[in-house]
Amino acid sequence: MEANLSAQILPALYGCCDRPENWRPLLDRICADLGVRSAAVQIYRQEGGHLIQRWQERDSYSHANAALHDRWINNPDNPRLAIIPRDRLEAQLSVRTDAQRFDSTSPQLQETRHRLAQIGLRGGSGLLFEFEPSRWFSLILHRQISDTVERDGKDAAFLSDIAPHLLALSRVSATVQTARAAQATLASIMDRLRPGVILCTASGEVRWHNRAAATMLANGAPLMLDHGQLRGVSAESRQRLARLLSPPCDDDMITAAFGDLDDSMVQAIALPNGAFKGTVAHGWDDDRDGVALILIDPSQAPFLSAGHVTSLFGLTPAEARLAVALSQGTSLNAYADRRGVSVGTVRIQMKRILEKTDSRRQADLVGKLYGSVIAQVHGNLH
Numbered sequence: 001m002e003a004n005l006s007a008q009i010l011p012a013l014y015g016c017c018d019r020p021e022n023w024r025p026l027l028d029r030i031c032a033d034l035g036v037r038s039a040a041v042q043i044y045r046q047e048g049g050h051l052i053q054r055w056q057e058r059d060s061y062s063h064a065n066a067a068l069h070d071r072w073i074n075n076p077d078n079p080r081l082a083i084i085p086r087d088r089l090e091a092q093l094s095v096r097t098d099a100q101r102f103d104s105t106s107p108q109l110q111e112t113r114h115r116l117a118q119i120g121l122r123g124g125s126g127l128l129f130e131f132e133p134s135r136w137f138s139l140i141l142h143r144q145i146s147d148t149v150e151r152d153g154k155d156a157a158f159l160s161d162i163a164p165h166l167l168a169l170s171r172v173s174a175t176v177q178t179a180r181a182a183q184a185t186l187a188s189i190m191d192r193l194r195p196g197v198i199l200c201t202a203s204g205e206v207r208w209h210n211r212a213a214a215t216m217l218a219n220g221a222p223l224m225l226d227h228g229q230l231r232g233v234s235a236e237s238r239q240r241l242a243r244l245l246s247p248p249c250d251d252d253m254i255t256a257a258f259g260d261l262d263d264s265m266v267q268a269i270a271l272p273n274g275a276f277k278g279t280v281a282h283g284w285d286d287d288r289d290g291v292a293l294i295l296i297d298p299s300q301a302p303f304l305s306a307g308h309v310t311s312l313f314g315l316t317p318a319e320a321r322l323a324v325a326l327s328q329g330t331s332l333n334a335y336a337d338r339r340g341v342s343v344g345t346v347r348i349q350m351k352r353i354l355e356k357t358d359s360r361r362q363a364d365l366v367g368k369l370y371g372s373v374i375a376q377v378h379g380n381l382h
Contacts, residue, residue, distance in 0.1 A: 005033045006161035013165055017173045023057035030141070031059045034155055038062045038121055038142040040074070043170075044081070046134040051081040065119070072115045079108035080128075093163040095156045098123035120145050125155040127163055131170040139166060194302050194376050196266075196295035199273075202245050204230040207290070216297050221266045222258035223295075230293075232258070244270035245291055269294040301328065302375035312372060319353050322346065326362060327369045 009026060016022045027039040039059045044051035053074075062069055084101070102109040116122055126140030141155045187210070190197055196213030200206045206228055209217075217225045222237045224230075232238035240256040247254050247270060259265035271292045304327055309320040325335050336346045350362075359365040369375060 005030070006158055009162070010165060013162065014169060014172075017169055018176050020055075020057065020173075020177075024060060024063065027057065027059035030158075031061070034141065034158060035143075035147075035151070036124060036141045036155060037144045037147075038069075038124075040138075040140055042138045044136040044138065046083060046130075046136060049083050050076075051083065051136055052076070053081075068119050072118045073112075073121075078115070079112050082108070093127065093129055093167060095125050095127055095159040095163065097125055097152065097156075116142065117145060122147070125152055125159055127159055127166060129167065131167060132174055135174065137166065137170040192377050194296075194300075196293075196297075198230065198293040198295065199290065200230055200245070200293065201290040204241065204245055206230050213293075213295055216266060216295055221295075221297070223266060244268060244293065247272045247291060265298060267296045267298060302370055303377065304328075304369060305374060308374040309369065309372075312374060313357050313368075315353060315356055319349050319356070322349050323353050323357075323365060323369060326350075327366045 009029065012022065012026050012029075016026065023041055027041065031037070031039050038061060040056060040062060041058075042056040043054050045054050046052075053076075056074075058066070058069075066074075079102075080098070098109055098112050102112070113123060121142040122145045124140060124142040126138060128136060128138045128140075131137050139159065141159070143151065143155075187208075190210040191212075193210060194212060196210060196216045198206055198209040198213045206225060209225075214225070217223055222233050223241065224233055230241065232241045237258050240258060244254050244256055252272065254270040255268065256270075257265060257267050271294070273290045273292065304324045306317065306320040306324050309315060309323055310317055313320075313323075315323060322335060325338075326332075330338075332346050332350065333343055336343045339346075354360070354362075354365060357365055357368055359368060
């Protein structure tokens, strides 16, 4: 039975790599087929000689009784969470019970048995192995306290069968989840940037875009997003877009301007995917001939935070407020009136700003502000 179960669940097991929510129905099936009362899979981070739980999933019964289980066994006081030398044995995928992991007379073994008894369980069979440096994987099965010890052999045989698959799965899952977390982080950061960013195929099918790009395309830009397809709104813009989407070679960068100076204008740079993706995904995707489009709307003044100007250029708060006002086209006289200070005071502040930013005149200062990193971000990053 256990060998058949091992083979039958492999597709579902590997399906958990990118869909962790599939673990619970899989654990439910394991419990039902083996006749165990409780099953749990956990990921731990090792800190010193102890394991700190970072993620877990349980079968439905254990989940329904989570408060009781957490009180007695699934908490930092669990004796199983102390790393002992035999945990790093070369045969790290061997299945062990608490009696095999701890000495028969050890207080850890007695404490573990006592805790399990409080929730009607007894020590079952489990796997605990280090799949990456300081990252551990555990799958443990518990039987009801009334079950005989002889039935543990069935559980151990099942775990031994799937142990190599669990090792492979844990490593693949770590790679997938790390990549997803990095992707989510990068997407969040890209949404804060002033330039619009669009990733699309050579035919103009948009695979991803940031918030700035969506805003530009929705606000009357000479380009538009139509049912997932990037299009030009005029014959001229369609021609220029086609040139951007068809770079001659991987390391070329193409630029184009869409619109008129008196109308809504967007400036674009096209970077071929091959220029930065290399051969990492070669053969696995169909976007190698696609491009990344970087869009700028010159008519939109970048956001400048006085607080960030203070820290970036070493200005005082008063100097930073003046610098931001000047970048927005405010005159010295108008700024003095607005702040209720003399023009002479504002001129003194202006002189200090130019000295601290190594600018010879106001135009130089504005250029440095608009060319700074904070000008490329819409708002504060939190």
